Amino acid sequence: MEIKAIDFQGWGMGARFYPLVYMLTRVHQAQDWDSGIELSKHLLGKHCYLQVHHIFPKSLLSKARYPKSEVNAIANLTFLTQETNLKVSNRHPLEYFEAFEQTQPGAIATHWIPMERSLWQIENYRDFLTAHRELLAQAANKFLNSLLTGDIPEPKATDSILKEEAESSTAVVPLAEERVLEECNVWVQEQGLPIGEWMYEIADSTGTVSTVLDLAWPNGLQSGKSQPVALIIDANQEIEEAANRLGYRYFTDIDRFKSYVIQEVLAIQFPPLEDYKQAFIAISSQLTDSHKLMLKAHYHAPGQIITATELAEAAGYEHFGGANLQYARIAELVANYLNYSPCQHDDSGKPFWSLMLASGYWKTLEDAEITSQREWQWQLREQVSQALEDLGWV
Secondary structure, three states: OOOOHHHHOOEOOOOOOHHHHHHHHHHOOOEOOOOOOEOOOOOOOOOOOEEEEEOOOHHHHHHOOOOHHHHOEHHHEEEEEHHHHHHHOOOOHHHHHHHHHHHOOOOHHHHOOOOOHHHHOHHHHHHHHHHHHHHHHHHHHHHHHHHHHOOOOOOOOOHHHHHHHHHOOOOEEOOHHHHHHHHHHHHHHHOOOOOOEEEEEEEOOOOOEEEEEEEEEOOOOOOOOOOOEEEOOOOOHHHHHHHHHOOOEEEOOHHHHHHHHHHHHHHHHOOOHHHHHHHHHHHHHHOOHHHHHHHHHHHHOHHHEEEHHHHHHHHOOOOHHHHHHHHHHHHHHHHHHHOOOOOEOOOOOOEOHHHHOEEEEEEEOOOOOOOOOEEEEEEEOHHHHHHHHHOOOO
16 A cells, blocks of 8 residues: 555544644654754653644735635644744744745755745745645655565663653643644533544535534534534534535534533533532532632633632632532432432442532643643533522622
C-alpha cells in the first residue's frame, strides 16, 4: 500500500492522517527549530510537552480570506516545543523561517517544509500545502517501507529511560479550538450522553465529502428521541447551509450548546420544577446557613456556573473538599425526598448526588500549560434555579 499526497488533505486534529504526521515527527529525527533538539520521545526533557503549531499563522490566513479547512489543514500543522511555539507566535513564515535557518541550519527542512522561498509567501499558500503534502507522503512511505525491511533499529531502552517514561508525558497540547471541543465532548459524556463524532464528514450524492462538522451527533444526543446535533466553530455560510439541509440543530457557541443540553435534553431526566420546590420546603429545616449560602452563591454566579472553590469561599469552608461534601449533602436530601437516584460515579459506583442540583464539567484553566490543569465547573439546573427564586431563597 502506498501513501499519496492527497491522503494529507484532511484538516484539524481529527483528520485521519494527523496521527501519522505526529508519529513521523517523533521518530524521524525532526528537530525543534529554535533549540535544534530532536523531538523524539527519549530526547525531550521531563515535563516537556509538544504543541501543535500553525506554520502559516491563522490570523494571516484568515485576513487573506482562506477558508477554515485550509487554515487548519494538517499540511499547515507541525509540532514544536512550547518555548519555540511562543517565540514564533503569529510571525510571517518568511520571516521566522529565515531566522531559524541562520541559528539552526537545516532544522526547518526536518519537518518536510518545502525550502523554495516563494512558497513561504501568503499568496502562494496553496502551493505550499501541495508541496508539503508531497514531502510528507515521501517521508511516510520511506519510513513505513523501512519498518517492513527492518532498516530502522529499535532504540535500546535503559533503566533510566524507562523510569523517565513513567514520569514524563508525550502528550501534545492541542490547538485552542480543538481543546474547547475536546472539553465539551468530555462534558457531554459526563452527563451520561453519547460522545460526539470528531470532524464528521458530510458527503454529497456522489460520495464526495462536501463539508465537515467539528463535532456531531448524527443520531441526536438521545438516539431516536432528538434531532441530529452539531457544534461548528467559526462556521461559514456553506457549512451552516449543509447542516440545515440535513436537519441538524447546530451551535456555533459552546455556552449555548450546553444550555440546550441542560434545558432541553437533560431536563427530561430530572424532576420538574414543582417537585424541586416541594423538596426544598420539606428539607429546609435540615439545611444549615452554609448550605443556603452555597445555593445563593450558585444562583448569583455568572451564568450560574461556579467552582467548588468558589462555593467554599461563599460558605466559609477552608477547602473546596468541604464544599463538595456539603453540596452533595443538600442534593442527597433532595433526591431522597423525591425518591430519585442520579447516575453513579464512574470510580466509586455511588450515586453522584450533586447532579440533582447541577450538571458538571471539567474546564482547563486559561493559563494552563497542559490539559491536566483544570477545574470542575457546576452549572445550576434550570429547575433548581427557578425553585430557589420562587421560594424567595435567593
